[in-house]
Amino acid sequence: MIKNESQPITFFKPLFYVAAFLKAGFLLPFVWLRETPYFWTNAGGYPLWLRDLVLISYYPLLLAYVGLLSFLSWLLLCQPARSVRGFCVEAILLGVLWLVVALVATLMLANNIANLIDGRPLHDH
Numbered sequence: 001m002i003k004n005e006s007q008p009i010t011f012f013k014p015l016f017y018v019a020a021f022l023k024a025g026f027l028l029p030f031v032w033l034r035e036t037p038y039f040w041t042n043a044g045g046y047p048l049w050l051r052d053l054v055l056i057s058y059y060p061l062l063l064a065y066v067g068l069l070s071f072l073s074w075l076l077l078c079q080p081a082r083s084v085r086g087f088c089v090e091a092i093l094l095g096v097l098w099l100v101v102a103l104v105a106t107l108m109l110a111n112n113i114a115n116l117i118d119g120r121p122l123h124d125h
Contacts, residue, residue: 010079013072013075016068016071016072016075017072017093019068020065020068020069020072020097021097023061023064023065023068024065024097024100026061027061027062027065027100027104028100028103028104030054030057030058030061031058031104031107031108032107033046033050033054034054034058035107035108035110035111039051039054062104065100065101066101069094069097069098069101072094072097073094073098076090076091076094
């Protein structure tokens, strides 16, 4: 006999997606600022609190974002939507969210390649 009860995690699934999009909204500007050399100098005109915020919270935010996306991907496979349309919508949303990770990794890699070409050490700002 199959139970027709929803799982407790399924109830919170939309909130997890909202949290993922909010984290992506913070992560994209943070990686852009982090990889911009003028951001780290006084010539850039950015406030010190913003520099400290990006410095302290970038890697925890990135780790939490990737962890949340991994969890949502696992949920999609283990507890798929009840309809094909719902499954496709979730898969497309996850694809867009994983593209944000690819964009972040690309920006970080491009900055490190530019540092090597300019003769600076890796992760130099």
